[in-house]
Amino acid sequence: SIGYSFKDKSHIVKAFTHSSYYDNTITGCYQRLEFLGDAVLDYLITRYIFEDKKEFNPGELTDLRQALVNNSYFGCLAVKYCFHKYLKYLSCTGMGIIDAFDKKFKSNEKEIIYGHFLLINENETEQSEDVEVPKILGDIFESVAGAIYLDSGFSLDAVWKVYYPLIKSELEYFSENVPLHPIRMLYEADEKTKFEKAIVLDSKRVIVNLWFRGELYEGEGRNTKFAKIVAAKKAVKTIAKVAV
């Protein structure tokens, strides 16, 4: 239980209804609530990190917000707090991908969440691959926030009361240890850092090659953004090693 009791149950039903779920013709799908919840969470988290006594500089604020208001991070939390058990979604392939992520996540919760925050774990093996979080999971984490906001008569406090406990541990940890975006880290270390043009495979997956300090790094992902981050994370490890 998330600790909020809905006055109008249709709000929470809608928050969990994917557009594929034609059976529910009464409430419609979660997309409008997701749009609303995204803005509400963005505002609440931005306010929280702005008020931090350390008075983060603008670059730190940007990196923190990018890490904390983030579909992949929200997707991890959706699985952690079992939001996906309530999802109404008519796609066997889709549900299979979600279940597979659920299993993977439960087997190594901390590393996946922290890995998302781009920390360089010394113990991480070369083989550890980047885990892609199904987008639909982050979506419902946002749509439920939108549903609470709407149901409570546009109360930001009502949303924060439910969501703050869910994000508290990363909020506190990463406010102490501001994550740096790997692509930004590379440009700061070497302004000649350069991504080559993305290559789209027949499987629709994307490969991006990255030049950093004269070395070539390859990243693969479901889109260009992910592929770039995967390549950048490989290259960033070389900075971390040098720093040690």
Next chain:
Amino acid sequence: SIGYSFKDKSHIVKAFTHSSYYDNTITGCYQRLEFLGDAVLDYLITRYIFEDKKEFNPGELTDLRQALVNNSYFGCLAVKYCFHKYLKYLSCTGMGIIDAFDKKFKSNEKEIIYGHFLLINENETEQSEDVEVPKILGDIFESVAGAIYLDSGFSLDAVWKVYYPLIKSELEYFSENVPLHPIRMLYEADEKTKFEKAIVLDSKRVIVNLWFRGELYEGEGRNTKFAKIVAAKKAVKTIAKVAV
């Protein structure tokens, strides 16, 4: 006057102080306030368009927010309401660019604002170029919102009371006439729409070629994003003509 009286004047001084302005060592520059104001305006505008009785679909909400919570649009408003007269900015080139934009804007206010919203004006000549809005103008429109928010003790109502009148006319007009993002329009009209790799000129300006329905369109701008939009706007006109 914007109709808000600051309890602590240092907030508004900070909101207008660019990081180049070393003279002001007391308040620091506007970047943290810009970060805060951006989130506040995003939330307030999102809430407004979400509550619209027409119940926009998710695509319309996304397009509206993208058009309304937008550095270029905010920059137009900063000049319209003379925010730039208070800017503390130590760069002659920079100030020259702002003055030039100010003159251009005053000569054709409506077309520039509406052009930003990507409307296809039938009377627009082939030569009419896309006007680039200096980023610093949008920044101070946001930082002043951040300053009011902070000065009023985190009151969203205080910000909305000042900002709603400033954005009211576009908010109402574009809620009636939802702008479509030109790039999205092209993909909706022809899913084989394709941008070629950006070419960076010696002048740092960027050229992007776009293939749409077998025709080539060229866009030029200060970065890839602008160059793509310029190319897309050219191509979009062919759809509009066909539709007429």
